[in-house]
Amino acid sequence: MDAAHVDDDLVEVLFTEKQIHDRLGELAADIERDYDGKDLLIVGVLRGAVMVMADLARALGRHVEMDWMAVSSYGSGTKSSGVVRILKDLDTDISGRHVLIVDEVIDTGLTLSWLTSNLNSRNPASVEICTLLRKPEAQQMPVQARYVGWDIGEEFVVGYGLDYRENYRNLRDIGTLAPHVYS
Numbered sequence: 001m002d003a004a005h006v007d008d009d010l011v012e013v014l015f016t017e018k019q020i021h022d023r024l025g026e027l028a029a030d031i032e033r034d035y036d037g038k039d040l041l042i043v044g045v046l047r048g049a050v051m052v053m054a055d056l057a058r059a060l061g062r063h064v065e066m067d068w069m070a071v072s073s074y075g076s077g078t079k080s081s082g083v084v085r086i087l088k089d090l091d092t093d094i095s096g097r098h099v100l101i102v103d104e105v106i107d108t109g110l111t112l113s114w115l116t117s118n119l120n121s122r123n124p125a126s127v128e129i130c131t132l133l134r135k136p137e138a139q140q141m142p143v144q145a146r147y148v149g150w151d152i153g154e155e156f157v158v159g160y161g162l163d164y165r166e167n168y169r170n171l172r173d174i175g176t177l178a179p180h181v182y183s
């Protein structure tokens with residue numbers, strides 16, 4: 001789906017498909033450099049990170065294992081509820097492994113700070129975070145993301161995996177959702 005298909009629902013397009021792919025290419029180059037000679041497991045946080053995982057993994061010019069976790073922190077609204085639950089755990093034993101968590105957006109930081117300490121308790125060699133978007137002003141929990149696509153404002157965004165009530169995930173670009181959609 002293109003932005004033109006949901007034109008009335010968006011205030012603006014923040015990042016186009018092309019901009020996203022270019023930025024992921026840059027992050028992939030950083031990741032290749034930092035993990036040179038090391039094995040790497042990337043862990044995608046379902047369901048929002050599906051697109052980032054797919055494109056980031058293909059931008060990497062090296063072997064990488066992929067696994068998935070599903071956690072719930074939001075319900076179906078646009079504000080964090082503060083409650084984190086594991087809905088689907090890893091299939092991989094990460095002890096001794098270099099783990100890179102891949103997510104689409106850090107908002108309050110609650111989900112990823114919780115997930116990071118959860119994974120760190122499993123004796124991995126390292127745990128780092130790659131997020132496409134970060135909302136620095138919304139962050140309540142300190143989360144050190146090593147790889148960040150862009151810092152954005154506090155507005156609610158959709159597309160490229162990011163949903164509003166399970167819609168818009170298949171939008172190619174990332175845009176700001178118009179308030180009339182959710183009010």
Ligand code: 5GP
Pocket residue numbers: 048073074080103104105106107108109110111112155156157158162163164
């Ligand atoms: P946090 O725990 O950092 O507050 O929330 C992270 C999760 O909240 C993200 O993985 C995503 O599912 C959801 N989220 C936070 N901000 C946005 C946003 O602007 N748009 C959408 N669609 N989801 C968001």
Ligand code: MG
Pocket residue numbers: 045046047048049103104105
């Ligand atoms: Mg997410």
